[in-house]
Amino acid sequence: MTEKSAYFFAPLLVILIGAVTTEAVFEYKKSLQSLEIYLDKRVILQHSYTKPAIAIGKGKTKYENDLGNFHIEDELLKRISLNDFQVSDDPLLKEGQLEIDLGESPFHVRFSNPKYDVAITLQFESTSEGNVIRLKKSNTNTEYNRMWLRLTALPEEHVYGGGEQFSHFNLRGRTFPMWVREQGVGRNKSTMVTYLADIVAGAGGDYHTSYWPQPTFVSDRLYYAHLDFSFYSLLNFSSKHYHEIEMQENFEKAQIYMGTATSWPKLLEKLTSFMGRQPLPPHWLYNGAIIGLQGGTEKVLSRYRSLKEHDVKISAIWIQDWAGKFMTSLGKRVYWNWRWDKKMYPNLEKIMKQFKEKENVRFLSYINPHVIKGSEMFDEADNEGYFIKSARTGKTQLVDFGEMECGSVDLTNPKAYDWYKKVVQDIAKLGFSGWMADFGGEYLPVDDSVYYDGRPALEMHNIYSELWAQLNREAVKEMGIVNDVFVFMRSGFGKSPGYTSIAWGGDQNVDFSYGDGLASTIPAALSLGMSGMGLHHSDVGGYVSLLCMVRTEELVLRWAEMNVFTPVLRTHEGNRPDRNWQIYTNNATTKSFSRMTELYIKLAPYHGHVASENTNHGYPAQRPLFFHYMNDPQSYEEQYEYLYGQDLLVAPVLLEGQNQWSVYLPPDEWVYLWNSTQIIVKADKKGEGKTVQVHAELGNPPVFYRKGTQWEKLFQSFSKYNTDQRAKASEGFSWQLLWENPLIFIYLLLRKLFWYILFND
Numbered sequence: 001m002t003e004k005s006a007y008f009f010a011p012l013l014v015i016l017i018g019a020v021t022t023e024a025v026f027e028y029k030k031s032l033q034s035l036e037i038y039l040d041k042r043v044i045l046q047h048s049y050t051k052p053a054i055a056i057g058k059g060k061t062k063y064e065n066d067l068g069n070f071h072i073e074d075e076l077l078k079r080i081s082l083n084d085f086q087v088s089d090d091p092l093l094k095e096g097q098l099e100i101d102l103g104e105s106p107f108h109v110r111f112s113n114p115k116y117d118v119a120i121t122l123q124f125e126s127t128s129e130g131n132v133i134r135l136k137k138s139n140t141n142t143e144y145n146r147m148w149l150r151l152t153a154l155p156e157e158h159v160y161g162g163g164e165q166f167s168h169f170n171l172r173g174r175t176f177p178m179w180v181r182e183q184g185v186g187r188n189k190s191t192m193v194t195y196l197a198d199i200v201a202g203a204g205g206d207y208h209t210s211y212w213p214q215p216t217f218v219s220d221r222l223y224y225a226h227l228d229f230s231f232y233s234l235l236n237f238s239s240k241h242y243h244e245i246e247m248q249e250n251f252e253k254a255q256i257y258m259g260t261a262t263s264w265p266k267l268l269e270k271l272t273s274f275m276g277r278q279p280l281p282p283h284w285l286y287n288g289a290i291i292g293l294q295g296g297t298e299k300v301l302s303r304y305r306s307l308k309e310h311d312v313k314i315s316a317i318w319i320q321d322w323a324g325k326f327m328t329s330l331g332k333r334v335y336w337n338w339r340w341d342k343k344m345y346p347n348l349e350k351i352m353k354q355f356k357e358k359e360n361v362r363f364l365s366y367i368n369p370h371v372i373k374g375s376e377m378f379d380e381a382d383n384e385g386y387f388i389k390s391a392r393t394g395k396t397q398l399v400d401f402g403e404m405e406c407g408s409v410d411l412t413n414p415k416a417y418d419w420y421k422k423v424v425q426d427i428a429k430l431g432f433s434g435w436m437a438d439f440g441g442e443y444l445p446v447d448d449s450v451y452y453d454g455r456p457a458l459e460m461h462n463i464y465s466e467l468w469a470q471l472n473r474e475a476v477k478e479m480g481i482v483n484d485v486f487v488f489m490r491s492g493f494g495k496s497p498g499y500t501s502i503a504w505g506g507d508q509n510v511d512f513s514y515g516d517g518l519a520s521t522i523p524a525a526l527s528l529g530m531s532g533m534g535l536h537h538s539d540v541g542g543y544v545s546l547l548c549m550v551r552t553e554e555l556v557l558r559w560a561e562m563n564v565f566t567p568v569l570r571t572h573e574g575n576r577p578d579r580n581w582q583i584y585t586n587n588a589t590t591k592s593f594s595r596m597t598e599l600y601i602k603l604a605p606y607h608g609h610v611a612s613e614n615t616n617h618g619y620p621a622q623r624p625l626f627f628h629y630m631n632d633p634q635s636y637e638e639q640y641e642y643l644y645g646q647d648l649l650v651a652p653v654l655l656e657g658q659n660q661w662s663v664y665l666p667p668d669e670w671v672y673l674w675n676s677t678q679i680i681v682k683a684d685k686k687g688e689g690k691t692v693q694v695h696a697e698l699g700n701p702p703v704f705y706r707k708g709t710q711w712e713k714l715f716q717s718f719s720k721y722n723t724d725q726r727a728k729a730s731e732g733f734s735w736q737l738l739w740e741n742p743l744i745f746i747y748l749l750l751r752k753l754f755w756y757i758l759f760n761d
Contacts, residue, residue: 024260026124026131028087028107035085035109037124039131040260042221046152046242047111052081053242054111056118057146061232061248066202067402068182068443069209072232074248079146080118082111108136118144130274133256147251150242157221158636159237160624163214163492164503165527166520167207169624169639171217175236178213178227180441180462180493183506185544188515193549205516211442211506212465212492215245216271216531220626220636222261224271229254230463230494249458264627265619268530272618275532276498280615281567282433282484284362286604288313289597290486290570292539294321294332294577296344297351303584310590312583313597316486317355318570320366320436322348328403331545331575336406337375338367338423340430352431362433364486367424369468370406370439373398377423378407386416389450397450399443408444411467412460413452424475433485436504437472440465440491465491469499488537488568497533502568505538510551510580512656517542518559519654522622523639525566529620535611536622537563539572541581548750551580553589554656554698560596561701562652565644567611567621569600579747586740592699599721606711610645621645629666634688638664647709648673651702661696665689669707674700676719678707 024040037045047053057079064071088108106126112119123136133149153159159171166187168174184205186194198204215227215235227233229247233254236244247254257274261267291307291314293300300319307314324335324344335341340348348363355361371378371387381387382396387407390397398405409420427435441464449457469489476482482501489496490506505524511517525536540563541556551574560583563569574580583593600607613619619627623643625635641651641664649670651663667683672694681689694702700722705715738745 025126043152049083052083053150054082055148056144058144063446069203070181080116082113084112086110131258135252145249147247149245153242155240159217161217161531164210164212164524166524169523171237176208178215178233184209186516211490214531218530226257268618272532278535279482286607287315290316292318292572310594312594313601316362316364318364322365336372337377365432365435368439369409373405391448391450410452421475437489440468462493466494466496469496473499502535507544508542509544510542525622526624534614534620535567537566537568543574545576545580550747553581564600565650579743631687632666635666647706649704653696661702663702664691670704671707673703673718674722
């Protein structure tokens with residue numbers, strides 16, 4: 001019965017259907033003119049003849065791949081609204097039959113447009129996995145490769161998630177393409193950095209570009225939605241009245257899972273139960289910082305000894321170039337042949353064993369699922385047919401990773417998958433206690449790829465990152481070392497949270513920019529956390545250094561002081577180590593960093609507590625303020641401060657040259673970590689807290705704790721680390737710096753002369 005024909009039978013027909021269960025279920029309310037579908041009393045879909053919620057269409061999408069920086073152009077050729085609808089709780093019911101068996105079966109809605117002879121049937125079902133919307137059947141022909149579904153929205157509704165979003169925490173008012181790619185350099189089209197990166201290499205990125213897009217979002221109406229679909233899709237939150245999900249290509253494979261709760265903690269508990277949670281990090285992680293060093297055995301050990309002389313607490317040494325080095329215009333890169341380079345790192349196996357046993361210090365390495373052409377491992381895999389093939393040549397598809405041609409392991413090939421899993425396990429057997437599992441599907445082409453299992457490249461591009469995470473998890477699980485290794489990843493998609501141990505923010509610029517610098521890591525952590533991936537961290541000091549964009553000492557220390565109050569304190573020398581400030585550049589910097597490692601260790605019991613809440617309940621380590629202050633309207637607007645666990649509020653200093661900082665405090669009783677000053681914040685008429693100004697000298701980031709917390713005694717002990725006792729930063733420019741590090745001096749001078757004139761955002 002169509003909506004028009006029903007008009008002649010009765011003035012009103014209302015049907016409510018729902019399975020009898022303690023969990024939320026789908027219900028519908030149907031009148032002559034409209035259809036409303038509810039989940040746990042929340043209206044999630046509203047459809048009428050004049051305002052249809054479903055449409056199909058066809059179009060052409062062009063994917064231009066420039067070293068992982070995908071530029072996607074979509075040409076829409078036709079869009080057809082499916083205005084008519086018919087509801088049934090049984091696909092076998094005859095036309096016009098209204099008798100139904102309440103609460104025993106899922107219901108179906110057939111959306112159609114007789115003019116074009118097209119129809120789609122959606123099934124609304126409550127299962128053990130949750131509530132799911134499935135595409136049951138379609139009589140559309142193959143010319144249609146687009147589908148749009150509109151979920152009901154409220155004008156003032158807030159939406160978060162979407163994977164790792166670096167620019168905007170609240171997703172409302174914008175569209176977010178779900179496509180794994182390089183995040184770009186600058187990521188803000190209004191800045192000179194982004195402009196130049198676009199001009200030189202098409203690599204500027206945009207507000208939505210991400211290594212880890214994930215079609216998962218949560219609403220302040222306390223529901224989550226996850227799109228299970230790996231072809232290109234878009235989450236469009238630009239309308240005040242609906243959230244539009246666009247699915248391209250084979251949209252009949254799409255499924256949408258949903259769930260509800262009565263609070264934010266309970267909602268994340270449900271979401272992460274569905275997605276899978278991260279295991280507890282290894283206990284040794286909290287013994288100090290993970291120090292990124294490279295250059296060979298002699299150089300690494302020399303740096304290590306120097307840091308130890310300044311009492312830097314170290315839990316692990318991360319040597320990303322363990323397999324050798326490869327020079328490109330981007331700087332020093334790892335040689336992607338995942339075998340120990342014994343010439344560069346002689347005696348490494350013996351040294352790792354000694355350090356673990358005698359100094360309680362681990363070693364970490366680096367790997368990704370791509371292998372450089374000309375290497376021993378490439379030849380082995382190529383001969384066995386383990387790489388993704390080129391449709392044009394029938395041979396291994398070579399992918400340009402920036403002056404490096406590589407083969408990508410075909411993770412749909414069971415033999416290739418098992419072979420590469422053994423490669424990963426061999427790294428652990430060599431003596432490494434973890435690794436950066438870098439990259440994923442960012443660079444994979446979509447116009448010339450042939451996969452072993454026959455899936456099209458457009459379907460595989462995104463899901464490849466999830467498969468890479470799954471391989472790493474299986475590798476350590478089979479060895480029984482899940483909780484004793486530190487495996488961190490930057491790329492993800494779909495249900496990656498269930499396979500990833502910990503995420504890292506990727507390649508930020510070595511600057512204070514909000515689009516791609518220090519500040520961008522906070523919304524990244526918060527958005528990924530609200531997508532179900534609750535453990536996140538970033539490189540101290542950033543990574544990307546281009547032109548005269550180089551690290552300053554202040555940036556290194558500001559980044560480090562923030563990361564003390566995150567799950568992981570890890571350094572990276574960056575892509576151009578010689579011209580960038582390091583934690584070992586001078587004694588003053590090293591001494592200041594040493595203090596940071598001491599603070600990180602002191603917080604170890606709380607780090608462990610926060611991690612256990614993530615593992616056991618799915619509460620992200622870094623939480624938005626509204627997670628525990630859901631009745632405070634202003635908490636929903638804050639994206640550059642966060643709760644670390646429930647009891648610490650962290651507001652990092654995100655601009656250069658600041659000695660004071662504004663901090664928003666939700667209604668509660670707060671104590672300033674560094675001097676025990678108490679502030680009672682009462683809710684105003686709107687239910688909001690207040691903003692306070694605090695001293696924020698380098699070394700003492702603005703951090704408050706909740707009065708009366710069970711961790712109060714631990715937090716009180718931090719007052720002895722006040723600014724009078726902190727290590728002072730060096731003077732920066734000096735004759736001593738010119739003498740000891742002339743290259744850093746020159747680049748800092750260039751930065752000072754030109755950077756703020758031309759490039760600052």
